[in-house]
Amino acid sequence: MIDLRSDTVTRPTEAMWDAMRNASLGDDTLEGDATVQALEQEAATLLGKEDALFVCSGTMGNAIATLVHACHGGEAVLDQEAHMANSEGGGVSRLAGLFCRTIPSHRGEMNLEVLSDAIRSGYSRYGEPTAMVAIETSHNAAGGCVQSLDYLAQVASVAHERGAAVHLDGARLFNAAVALGIDARDIAQHGDSVTFCLSKGLSAPMGSILLGSREFIERARTFRRTIGGGLRQAGIMAAAGLVALRTMPARLAEDHRRTLLLWERLRNSALVEAGQYPPQTNILRLAVPSGKAENHVRQLALHGIAIRASGPCALRLVVHRHIDDAAIDAVSHAFEALAGCDR
Structure with a gap:
C-alpha cells in the first residue's frame, strides 16, 4: 500500500530505533528525564527561544499555549481555515474559555485590515480583549502553503501593538522553512509561542515541542499536567525526537x-x-x-x-x-x- 493519507504514517528510522533502545528512563514528572531535557534544550536553541516543553502532540501543544495566553480570558483570533479553529476548537473555547473569532484568509494568510479591526486592545461593550492571534505555517487546509516572513512580521506587529500575544502553529514548521530556504528560527521569531511536530515529516513515532520564554514554559508545564500530559518514561520517545530533529529536516x-x-x-x-x-x-x-x-x-x-x-x-x-x-x-x-x- 502506498500511503498518502498523512506524513504521520512514517515509521522510525533505524537510528531512531537504536536511540529508543538505549534511552534513559527517568520520570519526567518527578526528577526529570535527561533525554527529554536534552531534546527541549536543543529545540529551544535551534529555534532561538528561551525554553521548550516536550508534549504528546501538536494539538496538546496548541491547547497548552492557548491556556497560558488566556490567563485573563478574552478572545482568540484565527484564520477561518486554521486547523486550530476547525479541528482543535475545543482547546480554544472549552479548555481555555476564549471566544474564537475567525478571519477570512487566502492561501493561509489573513486579510491584515480585517485582522487589525478584529483585535481588541481592551474591554468594550462588544467584547473582551484579544488574548492571542494564531498563525499556521505551513497551512494544512491551504494545501501546504507557506506564509512570507513579511506577512508574519506584520501580523506580529499588529497583535503586539494591541497587547495580544502571537502563537505560531508550526506543525510542519520545518517544511515551511525549507520551502522558504531559511532557518526555522527565522519563522519562529515572529511567535511569542511556537509548536512544531516531531511525528509528521520528521518521522518520529510521537511528540511535539512547545516553545516560548522561560516564564511561558514554566506555566506551560503546569498546564501540561492539568490536561493529563504528564509523562513518565518519556526518554524513549524523546530519544527518537532528538534523532528526528538532528537528521530529518535536511x-x-x-x-x-x-x-x-x-x-x-x-x-x-x-x-x-x-x-x-x-x-x-x-x-x-x-x-x-x-x-x-x-x-x-x-x-x-x-x-x-x-x-x-x-x-x-x-x-x-x-x-x-x-x-x-x-x-x-x-x-x-x-x-x-x-x-x-x-x-
Whole structure:
C-alpha cells in the first residue's frame, strides 16, 4: 500500500530505533528525564527561544499555549481555515474559555485590515480583549502553503501593538522553512509561542515541542499536567525526537520535489482539478466533482493507493519519506486508470 493519507504514517528510522533502545528512563514528572531535557534544550536553541516543553502532540501543544495566553480570558483570533479553529476548537473555547473569532484568509494568510479591526486592545461593550492571534505555517487546509516572513512580521506587529500575544502553529514548521530556504528560527521569531511536530515529516513515532520564554514554559508545564500530559518514561520517545530533529529536516526538500512532480502529472487529469498554484511543500489538495471524493478514495484503494477525502469535493495527498519516485509513478498511473474508467 502506498500511503498518502498523512506524513504521520512514517515509521522510525533505524537510528531512531537504536536511540529508543538505549534511552534513559527517568520520570519526567518527578526528577526529570535527561533525554527529554536534552531534546527541549536543543529545540529551544535551534529555534532561538528561551525554553521548550516536550508534549504528546501538536494539538496538546496548541491547547497548552492557548491556556497560558488566556490567563485573563478574552478572545482568540484565527484564520477561518486554521486547523486550530476547525479541528482543535475545543482547546480554544472549552479548555481555555476564549471566544474564537475567525478571519477570512487566502492561501493561509489573513486579510491584515480585517485582522487589525478584529483585535481588541481592551474591554468594550462588544467584547473582551484579544488574548492571542494564531498563525499556521505551513497551512494544512491551504494545501501546504507557506506564509512570507513579511506577512508574519506584520501580523506580529499588529497583535503586539494591541497587547495580544502571537502563537505560531508550526506543525510542519520545518517544511515551511525549507520551502522558504531559511532557518526555522527565522519563522519562529515572529511567535511569542511556537509548536512544531516531531511525528509528521520528521518521522518520529510521537511528540511535539512547545516553545516560548522561560516564564511561558514554566506555566506551560503546569498546564501540561492539568490536561493529563504528564509523562513518565518519556526518554524513549524523546530519544527518537532528538534523532528526528538532528537528521530529518535536511531531507524534506525531497518530499517537496516529489509533491510538485505529482502536481505536474495530475493537473491536466480529466479526473481532478489540481489547482492554479503549484504546491510549496508536501501537501497536495485536488478538487474533484462534488460528491466524488469518497468514491475516488475507494477506487484508488483498489490500486493500492491510500489517500483521504477533504469533504465531498476534494482529496488530500501528503508526501513523506516512504514515498519515492516509483511511488509517484504508481500514483500517477492509478489516477490515469481511474480517469479512463470514469469517462
